[in-house]
Amino acid sequence: MREVAALAGVSLKTVSRVVNREPNVSPSVRERVERAAAKLDYRHNLAASNLRKAHGRTGSLGALVQDISNSFSSSVLRGIENAARDRGLALVAASLDEDADREMSLVRDLVTRRVDGLIMMPSSDRQDYLASELRAGLPMVFIDRPPTGIDCDYVVVDNVRGGRLATEHLLAAGHRRIAVVADDEHIYTAAGRRAGFAEAYAARGLSPDPALIVSGLRNEAAGLAAVDALLRLADPPTAIFASRNTLCVAAVRALARCGLQRSVALVGFDDFPLADVIEPGLTVIGQDTSRIAEKVAELLFARLDGSTARPHHVILPPTLIVRGSGEIPPPASR
Amino acid sequence: MREVAALAGVSLKTVSRVVNREPNVSPSVRERVERAAAKLDYRHNLAASNLRKAHGRTGSLGALVQDISNSFSSSVLRGIENAARDRGLALVAASLDEDADREMSLVRDLVTRRVDGLIMMPSSDRQDYLASELRAGLPMVFIDRPPTGIDCDYVVVDNVRGGRLATEHLLAAGHRRIAVVADDEHIYTAAGRRAGFAEAYAARGLSPDPALIVSGLRNEAAGLAAVDALLRLADPPTAIFASRNTLCVAAVRALARCGLQRSVALVGFDDFPLADVIEPGLTVIGQDTSRIAEKVAELLFARLDGSTARPHHVILPPTLIVRGSGEIPPPASR
DNA sequence: TCCCCGTTAGACAACGTTGTCGCTTGGTGT
DNA sequence: ACACCAAGCGACAACGTTGTCTAACGGGGA
CATH class of the missing domain: 3.40.50.2300 (Response regulator)
Structure with a gap:
């Protein structure tokens, strides 16, 4: 800025005025400054500017x-x-x-x-x-x-409502053995969705089979293994509630691997691209991002x-x- | 920083020394400064710091x-x-x-x-x-x-190689009526992929049907309409090369809508999550992100x-x- | 006792800007 | 001819830091 001022033959402050489009600069000076700035490839420094003026705001x-x-x-x-x-x-x-x-x-x-x-x-x-x-x-x-x-x-x-919605939907269709695959229970969203699941059962005076509830699944690989294991139970679930998007993908993969994607119901939490084109289309609890x-x-x-x-x-x-x-x-x- | 210095009874520079973990500060002074900084909720200002020292680097x-x-x-x-x-x-x-x-x-x-x-x-x-x-x-x-x-x-x-790879794959399977759905030709990636398509045909001494090449598709909706139209032709394509991920999704949707997802071949460009779980699994040209x-x-x-x-x-x-x-x-x- | 030296700390200027204030200029009204 | 005013521009300090230089201090060796 100092160099621009020197080249244009004006003071620092005047360059600042031009740069900030402040009033009270004559057109001729303005143009001289702009030409100098262009010639020197001058670039305004926002950090310094904000330091001085915006009382610390950085935009x-x-x-x-x-x-x-x-x-x-x-x-x-x-x-x-x-x-x-x-x-x-x-x-x-x-x-x-x-x-x-x-x-x-x-x-x-x-x-x-x-x-x-x-x-x-x-x-x-x-x-x-x-x-x-x-x-x-x-x-x-x-x-x-x-x-x-x-x-x-x-x-x-x-989340509670989402979990209940998903579970009620499955219960209404007649499912009584609904599995849950979920993340760590100490995670707010996972806990809420799980609570909604329990509420839905309770509302019908039913109680879920604890053997079908698996939590602590941190990633897709863990979800895949968990769903695999569930499907291999002597009395396997007839439906799955996957409480997070990656776990839902895991469930889709596990079901496809066993050829059960048309036999076991699945409701996921979180919508995602392509959820509608896989077969069957994925029923999910959607969040409006x-x-x-x-x-x-x-x-x-x-x-x-x-x-x-x-x-x-x-x-x-x-x-x-x-x-x-x-x-x-x-x-x-x- | 000034306030911290005052509260600790030291100079500005000494606070700076403590904050930057510089040597030559006695433990007692260091601790006094740290206590003062904590009491005043002092936060180092990176912008000001960089302005002074890093010769403008902002990290x-x-x-x-x-x-x-x-x-x-x-x-x-x-x-x-x-x-x-x-x-x-x-x-x-x-x-x-x-x-x-x-x-x-x-x-x-x-x-x-x-x-x-x-x-x-x-x-x-x-x-x-x-x-x-x-x-x-x-x-x-x-x-x-x-x-x-x-x-x-x-x-x-x-991209040329990718386009050729996709097209050769389809030609090798016996396809001769391969459609291309692509973005604007002036986009580098779209042009390259399209060129690869042409190369593959030329390498076999064949030439593609220009009626099956649709470009200028800027979004999924445009792709959907284009694929729909292609499928309705009197002599429709037997395979589709979708040259970008959203267009590939469009093709998947269009094919599914016509119930043709198992009759018309499809190769996409760009891999994406779930491409493997839809049915049939999506064959794509993948980029290693x-x-x-x-x-x-x-x-x-x-x-x-x-x-x-x-x-x-x-x-x-x-x-x-x-x-x-x-x-x-x-x-x-x- | 004196001197030297390393350690510790402070004063000052500078990084690239802008807010404030004050000065000069030229035009207007009387 | 004079006062007055607005427009246009510059000098200076300040934003929150740190590099440089110097000063005070205390301890050890002669």
Whole structure:
């Protein structure tokens, strides 16, 4: 900037005025400065600019999702990107992979980078460590799982209701031996979906067979093994509720491997691309990712605009998407 | 920092020393400073720090992909994230959506933010506008499509070979009426794949029916309509080569809608999750996204470390992944 | 006792900007 | 001819840090 000023024969401040399109610069000076800037390949430095003026605002948002390459994460991320773009905010994105340490170190890094707001699908059990940032006024919205240990905005889906919806759907079709394949029970979403499953049984005065409930499945491979084992039981399940997208894929694979994809009913949680083209089409409990992203952006932007209202807790309803796999009847009624 | 210094009864510089773990600070002073920092919720400001010391380095990378929510984009992005994390670099990510204006404005923004390096799947026809950044030493690696108008590092897949591979596979099975559904011909990848298609025909001394070649398909809906129309021809294709992942999905949907998924062969370009579980399994030309990301990171990091070697052009071989849909024979030979 | 030296800490300027204020210029009204 | 005013531009300090240089201190050797 100093060099541009020298070349244009003006002061630093005048270059700044031109760069920021401030008024009170004569057209001739403006043009001289612009020519000098072009000749010298001058590029405005946003970091320095923000340091001086925006009282520390950087025009960037931190977004911590479970896994950028997972379709749920990346859909939500994309929705947030769209909203952020309308506001001229850049997105610093990273994956957490259910790793609490990674969450803490990434948050620390983002805070140090002075992101204007934080969006996170948490991995850790408690987020007390964020209390000071919250007090300091860092806008913060949680997705998919509510915070524990602090109170801040969040947007989640009604997992209990989703689990109940899935289970009721299968019970209504006559299934009585419904298996559940789920992630670690200490994960909020997994616990909720499982609770919904139990509720649905209870509502009919029935009780599920505990032997058919498998949790602690951290990845697709574990899910595959679990479903395989279930299908080999002496009295195997007639239906499966897969409580997360990768586990649902695992179930699809396991069923196909045994040639049972048309005999055992399957309902998944989380919709994903191609769920409608596999055969039979996958019946799932869908989460509206674009609505989630929209809500998250709405809450975050309100905070950015200075809202100090008490935290909003948005709980979106999941929907049952019927496509075929969930409508396979139990053998007895065939 | 000033407040921390005051509370600890030391100078600014000493706080800086403690924060940066510099030597020559007595344990007692160190502890006093740390306590003061904790009490005041002090957070180091990376932007200011970098402004002063790193000669402008921000410890961040810009990554512009076609669409964060697309499986190809997000897989590559995830690979780059992993590599960036090992180096302590943050990733600023955004989607281009085949929009040249958006590309230019996002690049401008990233430059202004002083990212240390730029990774991009370009949308524009020419990237001359980046010449000055390149001269200025901004490390830059292109993915998926090589740059035009400038010469810099890039990592692409051999699209011609991929197109030929797909087509040869179908020709070898006896198909002679192979349709192509493709994106705009001016897109590098689309053109290459189409050229590979033509090459395969030529190698056998055959020539394709131009009526079966449809390009300019920008999205899934367009692909769906195109495949529908192809199937309704008086003399319809016996096989389809879908030259991009969303078009392949479109083809799958269109075929399923007509109940032809087991009669018309299909080979896609780009692998994606679930391609193996649909029926019949999708035969595709696969790109190794993690290898792409690895290579990109390798090239970019070499530049970050000061390499001024002339640009590397990495062309990775695609592979044919046989799963069933591409092995459906033409009606005549059945 | 004195001097030297290593350790520890502070003063000051600088990184690339912009907010504030003040100065010069030239035109307007009387 | 004079006061007055707005437009146009520059000097200076500040944003939150850190590199450089220097000063104070205390301990050990002669």
